[in-house]
Amino acid sequence: MSTEQSSTTRDAGLAALANELRPELHRYCARLMGSIIEGEDVVQDALVRALEALPELDDATPLRPWLFRIAHNRAMDLLRSRAIRNAEPIDTANDIVDPDNPDPAEALLRQDVVRTAVSHFTELPLHQRSVVILKDVLDESLAEIAALLNLTVDAVKGHLARGRAQLRTINAQASAPRAARPPSDAVAQYATLFNQRDWDGLRALLADDVKLRESAHPLRSGRDDVGHFFTIYAKIEGLWLTPAWIDDREVILVFEDRSDPKPSYFMWLEWRDGQITFIRDYRYVRYVVSDLETS
The missing domain is CATH 1.10.1740.10 (RNA polymerase sigma factor, region 2, helix turn helix motif)
Known part of the structure; x- marks a missing residue:
């Protein structure tokens, strides 16, 4: 070859x-x-x-x-x-269960981690955060984690034990969900125009230098090129848009069926003087909604 x-x-x-x-x-x-x-x-x-x-x-x-x-x-x-807190000193913890012989207690610990809100993981120091995610969310072996993070297996065990314990405390102290936040006038207008299939009205909101990002697809730039985005959506029946908030960012949830309990994906917009300057559409990376937390 x-x-x-x-x-x-x-x-x-x-x-x-x-x-x-x-x-x-x-x-x-x-x-x-x-x-x-x-x-x-x-x-x-x-x-x-x-x-x-x-x-x-x-x-x-x-x-x-x-x-x-x-x-x-x-x-x-x-x-x-961003100067996120530094990792804490390493403590060894040799009582981590052998991954080849898990027991029910170990399984419950992992379930607690998987159910933890995405945003709560940032309360862990970096090494603990990485180890807990790799072990309990992605089911990597202790040896694989050690190789990835350039740590000893004993160090991985220590970070895992401390991280799990801290997450239990974080989850126990988690406050009640915040009340739903109202949408901005601009985002509400966008969703309304889309649901009315008013594509010309949506194109009128685009700034001359607007950009569109759709995952790994080439970046679209300019009103004419990005305007084609709505031509594509005009061919798709049954979509329904609803404003929401994710990660303290205002977004627009996209439902392929209004009766679905969870959106298929979402998009978010940036604005300048009442015009859209950037659209990020997650239609081609729908796995992002698996961990969706909205308000």
Whole structure:
């Protein structure tokens, strides 16, 4: 096989694996960041970086842990840049159950973690946060976690025990859900026009320099190009939009059936002087709603 053919094959393999792993990567990154929106941003950025670094990767390197390491490192860079609290000192905890012989108590601990709200994970120090997510949410082995985070297995056990204990305390002290927040006039207008299928009215809201991002699809720029977005939606029957709040950001939930209890995906907008300057549509990465917390 020629070098060019080998490179093409590796690119195709990475693309296929990345598509398969995106939901897992998002579950990890969303909890690291404490935000399903920022988690997807990290995943997208990590996959771009992985594609750029692929030509320099040794052929013997397993792609799955390599992708997770890139996503983990990108999230860590962003978190450290915000001066999120430093990780606490490592304590060993040798009483963590052997993953090959789990018991009911271990299973209950993991269930508690999985049910924890995404935003609550940011209350854990970084190492505890990473270890708990990898073990209890993604079911990675202790050895795999140690390799990814460059820790000893005993250190992983220590972070896991402390993180689980702290999450139990956080969940026990969690306050009642906040009352629903009303939508802004601009977002309410957008949803109303969409539900009325008033595509010309929606195009009139677009700024001249508006941009549209749809996952890994090419960025659309300018009123004419982004206006085609509504031409595509005009062909889809039965959609219903509802304003909501996610991660303290105003968004628009998209229901493919108004009777569905949970949205199919969502989008969010940025505005300037009453005009839309940016649209982010999550139609092609619907896994992000699996951890949805709205208000």
